[in-house]
Structures are given as structure tokens and as C-alpha cells.
Amino acid sequence: MLTDQQIQDLNQPLLDDHQFRYQFLTELLARRGVEAPDVVQQLVAFQVAIPSWALGTGGTRFGRYPLGGEPRSLEEKIQDVALLNRLNGSSNSISLHIPWDIPQDVPALQQQLRESGLTIDSMNSNTFQDQKNQPYSYKFGSLSNTETAVRQQAIQHNIECVEYGKQLGAKIHTVWLADGSNFPGQQHLRRAYQRTAESLASIYEAMPSDMTMLIEYKPYEPHFYSTVIPDWGTSYSLCQYLGQQAQVLVDLGHHLPNTNIEQIVGRLKHFGRLGGFHFNGSMYGDDDLTTGSTKPFQLFLIFNELVDAAQDQTLAEAAVAYMIDASHNTKDPLEDLLQSVESILGAYAKALLVDRAALHEAQESNDVVRAEELLRDAFLTDVRPLVAEAYRQAGGALSPVAVYRAGQVREQLIQQRGKLSLSTGL
Ligand code: LRH
Ligand code: MN
Ligand code: MN
Numbered sequence: 001m002l003t004d005q006q007i008q009d010l011n012q013p014l015l016d017d018h019q020f021r022y023q024f025l026t027e028l029l030a031r032r033g034v035e036a037p038d039v040v041q042q043l044v045a046f047q048v049a050i051p052s053w054a055l056g057t058g059g060t061r062f063g064r065y066p067l068g069g070e071p072r073s074l075e076e077k078i079q080d081v082a083l084l085n086r087l088n089g090s091s092n093s094i095s096l097h098i099p100w101d102i103p104q105d106v107p108a109l110q111q112q113l114r115e116s117g118l119t120i121d122s123m124n125s126n127t128f129q130d131q132k133n134q135p136y137s138y139k140f141g142s143l144s145n146t147e148t149a150v151r152q153q154a155i156q157h158n159i160e161c162v163e164y165g166k167q168l169g170a171k172i173h174t175v176w177l178a179d180g181s182n183f184p185g186q187q188h189l190r191r192a193y194q195r196t197a198e199s200l201a202s203i204y205e206a207m208p209s210d211m212t213m214l215i216e217y218k219p220y221e222p223h224f225y226s227t228v229i230p231d232w233g234t235s236y237s238l239c240q241y242l243g244q245q246a247q248v249l250v251d252l253g254h255h256l257p258n259t260n261i262e263q264i265v266g267r268l269k270h271f272g273r274l275g276g277f278h279f280n281g282s283m284y285g286d287d288d289l290t291t292g293s294t295k296p297f298q299l300f301l302i303f304n305e306l307v308d309a310a311q312d313q314t315l316a317e318a319a320v321a322y323m324i325d326a327s328h329n330t331k332d333p334l335e336d337l338l339q340s341v342e343s344i345l346g347a348y349a350k351a352l353l354v355d356r357a358a359l360h361e362a363q364e365s366n367d368v369v370r371a372e373e374l375l376r377d378a379f380l381t382d383v384r385p386l387v388a389e390a391y392r393q394a395g396g397a398l399s400p401v402a403v404y405r406a407g408q409v410r411e412q413l414i415q416q417r418g419k420l421s422l423s424t425g426l
Contacts, residue, residue: 002083002407004395010403011392018398022385029353029381036386039352043345043390048279049093049121049323050084050337052077052101058288058327065329069413070421074101075112080334082116087403089394090341093121095174095323098161099131106167113168121172121323122214122276123165125158128178128222141179143199144192144228151199158203166208172276172321173207174249175200176216180223180230192228197241204242214249214275214321215239219256221286232264239273247275251325252302253286254278262301269309272316278325279344288326290336292343299343300379303351311356332410338400342387349383 026036055077056070071077074096081094096103103109113119127142135153140146142154162173179196181187204213215238219230229235232248239246248268255261268274281289292299309315324340327333355374362371388398397403404410 001412002086002403002409004086006407007086007395007397007403010406011398014398014402018385018388018392022389025382025385032353032355034353036389039349039386040389040393042352043349043387044089044394046345046348047090047092047322048341048344049095049321050081050091051095051097051124051323051325053097054324054326054328054337055080055333057329057333059329063329066420067332067410068419068421069410069415069417070333072417072421074103074109076417077101078109078112078116078118082118083409084334084337084341084400085116085118086395087397087400088338088341088391089396090345090390091337092117093119095122095124095172096120096164096168096170097124097126098157098164099126103164103168109168120165120168120170121321122174123161123168123170123172124174124176125161127154127157128176138178141177141187141192141228143175143177144179144187144196146195151195155199155202159206162203162206162208162211165211171210172212172214173203174214174216174276175203176218176249176251177227177229178222180220180227181225182223183225187226189226193234196228197238200238200242200246204246207245209245211245212275212321213242213246215246216249216251216254216278218251218254218286232268236268236271236273248273249276249278250274251278251280251286252291252299253280253282253288253325255282255285257284261298262305265302265305266309269305269315269318272318274318274320276321276323278323279340280324280326288328290326290328290331290343291324291340292347293339296343296347297379299347300350301375303347304354304375304378307348307351307354308356334409335401335404338404342400345387345390346383349386350378350381353378353381353383 029036057064057067071080078094081091085091127138130137136150143151145151165173215235217229217231217235218227235248239248279291281291281293283289283294324337328336359371359374392398
């Protein structure tokens with residue numbers, strides 16, 4: 001399916017136009033003191049993980065519209081990510097959710113990953129659904145449950161994920177808790193926090209020294225009165241309690257409308273506790289829209305904080321794990337992932353164009369308009385030729401979605417996997 005040669009052939013008709021636009025932008029940026037090839041190099045190096053659960057149609061509780069050709073096994077999910085990575089060179093790892101993605105044959109999986117040039121990014125535990133044959137229900141919480149036996153079951157499940165992670169070389173264990181309450185008085189708020197902290201400590205102890213625990217927060221859903229880890233402050237305090245291997249995970253959809261996410265990013269960077277990102281787009285909350293589709297300026301401002309922190313010599317260098325976390329009902333999920341990566345790379349490229357010295361000067365002298373204009377200058381630059389050049393240099397497609405369509409990938413997947421194939425997951 002879609003060989004490297006085919007990708008190059010499909011690039012051919014676009015190449016002349018691309019070179020013209022890239023050349024023009026290179027000259028334009030040089031006038032501003034920016035070296036386009038340096039930016040491209042950073043884009044080529046940037047990688048964003050693909051979650052196994054984004055490869056199939058998601059649906060809502062009201063309905064699902066399967067597209068056909070969805071991956072039916074972990075092996076097929078890895079095949080899909082390998083394809084995305086060949087198209088854009090920016091998605092060289094996959095995140096797994098247990099038990100949706102229990103590995104059956106670990107050596108075979110390792111071999112497939114090696115051959116496809118992929119790694120496992122993170123293992124994600126699932127205590128938000130009851131599984132068949134599970135002795136205790138998570139109806140009233142998992143790591144925060146009032147019953148010791150339920151907490152123990154949830155801890156054990158997380159430790160199992162850590163074990164799979166060790167076998168597969170994953171360096172991240174991500175915990176998102178659905179725990180919370182639906183009615184005032186239902187849960188003792190302080191005790192629920194305390195129980196969660198203690199449960200997390202048992203999981204933390206089971207992690208090897210080169211693994212990071214990412215703690216994800218979310219203010220609502222599936223519970224609508226309170227959640228045990230509603231905000232970055234709670235995640236941060238749990239990390240402080242656990243130790244240096246615990247870090248905060250920011251999921252863009254897990255904020256109340258109009259939250260200043262870029263400021264949260266800046267704060268966490270300042271504290272050395274920003275461990276990872278889940279990218280998606282949000283209009284109302286956790287809507288899983290395509291990254292950058294509704295608030296591109298916000299995405300740029302987030303990257304502006306990240307780039308600023310990366311260039312700050314006073315801050316310790318700390319890796320941030322980037323992942324897309326979305327699930328769609330109306331789009332081809334693979335096309336959506338290609339679009340998402342493109343938005344992410346575009347926002348990153350724009351952040352790299354910001355004249356940081358001038359911005360610093362404007363901020364220090366309280367020149368409000370100049371500071372804002374410097375950001376707008378970068379944001380309003382059409383960086384698409386830089387992103388396309390990064391794809392090209394990585395051996396990918398100049399226009400990944402166009403090549404995906406021209407190569408009739410979905411049609412072939414439907415032929416191989418059937419019209420009714422359904423991916424496991426959300
Ligand atoms: C929760 C969440 C979390 C889960 C994923 C399926 O809303 O963002 O990251 O693991 O969705
Ligand atoms: Mn998430
Ligand atoms: Mn979410």
C-alpha cells in the first residue's frame with residue numbers, strides 16, 4: 001500500500017510550485033534574519049505520537065458511523081501509523097490503551113515496530129470502563145474509590161500497564177482518572193484526593209527509573225459535579241507528592257472555555273513539571289475537534305511558550321511528550337491525523353519565527369502594541385512551504401492528504417479489512 005516510490009511520483013506535479021514558494025519564503029525570512037533551513041530542520045526533528053484509539057471512527061453515545069477499513073488489531077493499528085509516518089515523517093510512535101491494545105505476541109510486535117521505524121510512546125491505563133470478568137466496578141471511582149479492594153484492582157491494572165510498557169520499551173505511563181462525583185455531598189472531596197495520591201504512589205513505586213508518569217487533568221466528564229483531578233494545580237500537587245518522575249499532562253480539550261492554556265504551559269515549564277501534551281481542538285470542551293481547527297492563534301501562543309522555554313538557558317532542559325488525542329465521527333480518521341500534524345507543525349514553525357530579542361525588549365519597556373505586533377507578524381506568516389519542505393526532506397509527501405487520496409488508501413483498506421471492520425476503543 002502506497003510505496004515510497006508512489007509517494008515520490010505523486011509529489012512530482014507539486015514540486016515546481018513548492019520550490020517557488022519555498023524559495024520566496026526563504027528570501028523573505030532572510031530579510032528578517034531567520035534562516036528557513038534551520039526552521040525546517042527543527043520541523044523535521046519534531047515528532048508527535050499517534051494514539052491507537054484515533055485510528056478508527058469514534059462516535060458519540062448517540063451513534064457511530066463506521067467508515068470501513070478500520071484497523072481490527074494492534075498490528076493493523078501499527079500499520080496505519082507507519083503509513084502516516086511515511087506520508088509526513090512526523091509521527092514515529094504510537095500510544096497504546098490497555099486493555100484495548102493488549103499485546104498478544106510481544107516479540108512479533110517488537111519486530112513489526114522495528115521494521116516500521118516506530119516506537120511505543122506511552123501506555124495509557126483505563127479505569128473509566130468496567131471490563132468483562134472484572135471483580136469490582138468503577139462506578140464509584142477507581143484509584144479514589146472508598147473500597148480498598150476496588151482501589152487495589154485499579155492499582156494492579158496500572159502496574160500491569162507499566163509491565164507492558166517495560167516489555168515494549170514505552171517510557172511513559174499515562175494516568176487519566178474518570179473518578180469524580182455527580183452530586184454535591186456524594187464524595188468527601190479531601191479524602192478522595194488523599195486516596196488517589198496514595199494509590200498513585202503505589203503505581204509510581206512500580207515504575208522503572210527511566211519511566212515517567214503523566215497525570216492528566218480534566219474538569220468534567222464523565223462526572224459533572226466534581227472530578228478528583230480537575231485542573232493542572234491538582235495534577236501538579238500530585239506530582240510534587242510523588243517525585244521527579246511524575247509530570248503534568250495538558251490535554252487541550254480538558255479546560256473550561258476561555259481558559260488561558262498558554263499561561264498554564266508557561267507556569268508548568270517554570271516549575272519543571274510539564275511532561276506532555278494531548279493535542280486536539282476544542283469549541284466547548286473535550287470535543288476532540290481537529291487540532292488548530294477552531295483556535296489556531298491559541299495553538300500558536302502555546303507553541304510560543306514552549307519555544308520560549310526551550311530557548312531559556314535558565315530552565316533545565318526537559319522533554320515534553322507530544323501526542324494527538326482525538327476521535328472522529330464524521331471524518332476519515334487518517335485524514336484528520338494528517339491535518340492535525342500539519343496544524344501542529346505550522347504552529348511550531350510560526351513560534352520559531354518570533355523575534356524573541358525584540359519581544360523581550362518590548363515586554364521590558366512595556367511597549368504593548370509592539371509586543372503584540374511581533375507575535376502577529378509571526379502568526380500571520382504563511383509557513384506552509386516550510387512544513388511541506390520538512391515533509392519532503394523526511395521523504396514524505398508534499399501534501400499528505402492529497403497523496404493519501406490520490407493513492408486511494410481508504411479504498412484499499414476497505415478492500416483488505418472490509419466495510420464493516422470496527423476498531424476497538426472509544
Ligand atoms: C480522556 C482522555 C484521556 C483518555 C483518552 C481516551 O478524556 O483524553 O487521555 O485516555 O481520552
Ligand atoms: Mn487526553
Ligand atoms: Mn479527553
